[in-house]
Amino acid sequence: MNTYWNPNQKWLARVNPSLKFLTIAAIFMIYLFVHNFNVMLVSSFAFFIFYLFCNGFSKKLSFWLVAMTFILSVFSASAMVFFGKGTHMLFEWHLITISIESMTRGLHLGLRTFVYGMLGLIFASTTEPVPFFYSVMQQLRIPPKYAYSFLAAFRLIPIMIEEYRIIRAAMKVRGMSEEKGLRAFYRRMKRYAIILLAQAIRRAQRIAVAMEAKQFSMVKKRTYYYQIGFSRYDVLFTCLILLIIIGSWIFSSYVPLTPYNNVLERSY
Amino acid sequence: MSKRLKLTDILVTIVIAIVFGLIYKISGPLYDIVKILGFQAEQLTYGIYFIAAPVAMLIIRKPGVALLAEVAAAMMEVLFAGSGGIINFYYGIIQGAFSEIIFLIFAYKKFNLPVTILSGLAAAVGSYILDYYYGDLVDLAGWNILLNVVFRFLGTIVISGFIAYFLVKALEKTGVTNLVRPASKDDYDVLNK
Numbered sequence: 001m002n003t004y005w006n007p008n009q010k011w012l013a014r015v016n017p018s019l020k021f022l023t024i025a026a027i028f029m030i031y032l033f034v035h036n037f038n039v040m041l042v043s044s045f046a047f048f049i050f051y052l053f054c055n056g057f058s059k060k061l062s063f064w065l066v067a068m069t070f071i072l073s074v075f076s077a078s079a080m081v082f083f084g085k086g087t088h089m090l091f092e093w094h095l096i097t098i099s100i101e102s103m104t105r106g107l108h109l110g111l112r113t114f115v116y117g118m119l120g121l122i123f124a125s126t127t128e129p130v131p132f133f134y135s136v137m138q139q140l141r142i143p144p145k146y147a148y149s150f151l152a153a154f155r156l157i158p159i160m161i162e163e164y165r166i167i168r169a170a171m172k173v174r175g176m177s178e179e180k181g182l183r184a185f186y187r188r189m190k191r192y193a194i195i196l197l198a199q200a201i202r203r204a205q206r207i208a209v210a211m212e213a214k215q216f217s218m219v220k221k222r223t224y225y226y227q228i229g230f231s232r233y234d235v236l237f238t239c240l241i242l243l244i245i246i247g248s249w250i251f252s253s254y255v256p257l258t259p260y261n262n263v264l265e266r267s268y
Numbered sequence: 269m270s271k272r273l274k275l276t277d278i279l280v281t282i283v284i285a286i287v288f289g290l291i292y293k294i295s296g297p298l299y300d301i302v303k304i305l306g307f308q309a310e311q312l313t314y315g316i317y318f319i320a321a322p323v324a325m326l327i328i329r330k331p332g333v334a335l336l337a338e339v340a341a342a343m344m345e346v347l348f349a350g351s352g353g354i355i356n357f358y359y360g361i362i363q364g365a366f367s368e369i370i371f372l373i374f375a376y377k378k379f380n381l382p383v384t385i386l387s388g389l390a391a392a393v394g395s396y397i398l399d400y401y402y403g404d405l406v407d408l409a410g411w412n413i414l415l416n417v418v419f420r421f422l423g424t425i426v427i428s429g430f431i432a433y434f435l436v437k438a439l440e441k442t443g444v445t446n447l448v449r450p451a452s453k454d455d456y457d458v459l460n461k
Contacts, residue, residue: 005454020435024354025354025358027354027356028354028355028358032402033401061327068297068300068351069351069353071300072300072303072351072352074298075301075303076300076303078303079303079307079308079408079412080408083408083409083411083412084407084408084409085407085408085409094408095411095426097409101407105407108421112402113352116352116354116355117351117352117353118353118441119353119354120346120350120352120354120355120356121349121353122350123346123353123354124346124347124348124349124353127347132347145275145278146278146282146336149275149278149279149281149282150282150340150343152279153279153282153283153285153286154286156283156286157290160287167288176295190435190438192294193435194288194435194438194439195442195444197287197435197439198439198442198444200283200284200286200287201280201283201284201327201439201444201447201448202444202447203283204276204279204280204282204283204447205276205279205280205302205444205447207279208274208275208276208278208279208280209276211275211279214275214321216275217275223306
């Protein structure tokens with residue numbers, strides 16, 4: 001049996017990728033219907049801690065990604081905080097109307113964005129494409145022609161980046177990158193887009209022909225080079241996630257940090 | 269002429285989706301920065317997130333391509349740690365499905381500019397379903413919601429309507445679309461002459 005796991009990876013990388021994906025997709029649905037500000041506050045903190053201890057990125061990259069997620073969360077709150085509906089006014093200036101309702105609803109929205117961002121980072125930092133697509137074939141029964149297409153397409157990314165560099169260098173040599181103005185910008189974008197897409201399509205078509213020539217997808221039952229299964233890490237992952245979700249509910253029902261138990265309520 | 273997706277169709281669709289997935293990933297932070305003003309100006313560029321479906325559909329012209337392209341592009345964004353995280357996957361499914369419906373209504377026979385624009389607008393409508401639950405959009409002041417809707421639809425018409433259509437028109441001149449497109453009735457007519 002071939003296993004893909006690299007010994008230097010974090011334990012989260014060994015969790016079954018399909019299980020990890022479905023769990024995170026399910027948490028998304030759960031938090032879409034959480035309107036309790038306290039629960040959101042506690043769980044966003046808990047998911048942040050979880051990410052800090054378990055992510056697979058380098059410290060520097062991790063810092064920037066968390067900073068980006070934080071900024072995104074603040075920004076996604078801004079429209080609701082400044083221009084949301086509400087009756088208990090805190091601040092009014094021309095169009096800006098900050099009320100208790102819009103404030104809590106906006107902050108709630110920001111925290112929700114933060115939770116989703118953290119979940120996305122937890123998944124992306126500990127999931128490699130190869131085990132992920134092998135796992136969706138084996139556990140979720142996605143047809144191999146889809147999963148292998150993804151894997152083949154991933155291989156094309158470095159080639160596309162290389163091609164982008166070549167086009168840029170070629171345009172520079174011919175003095176075409178010197179042009180200024182909107183029209184030149186449009187022409188430049190068009191040139192890049194057409195060349196990159198055309199080459200990518202040609203290459204993809206050739207790869208597909210080559211795969212079929214080698215009898216890909218001709219057999220009904222196939223074997224896999226990598227076997228992706230389940231391990232004790234899956235149990236640990238599921239337990240930790242359940243602990244965060246249930247724990248944050250219990251904690252906020254006993255120790256409500258703020259009086260806002262339902263941000264959708266129209267008055268407090 | 270088979271209407272089912274073959275390996276070539278799937279692979280080409282996913283490669284196109286990867287290109288747009290990278291664009292989604294890169295445009296994410298730019299989109300987020302404009303958000304801080306709260307005046308919904310970022311909605312003008314929202315249309316970029318609907319473009320994978322019409323472009324792939326106009327190139328390959330087979331049922332299911334629009335949905336596959338949009339879902340694949342969204343999946344790429346999640347795997348590349350795009351901003352917003354896991355939510356992009358759901359947006360991908362819903363936008364792809366709505367885009368697909370328009371091509372389905374025209375029985376996968378019409379691939380002109382109005383249909384392309386309609387498919388983009390359908391995706392925009394789809395995105396509002398998720399926004400309703402995610403962003404509590406209805407709780408914004410009236411003028412702010414109006415700005416949001418107008419900007420998003422305008423941007424969609426330009427980006428995933430006009431730009432998508434003319435991008436594929438330009439690709440047709442390179443001849444690559446002939447590699448992947450199923451033979452049309454016109455092609456057979458040429459043979460019969």
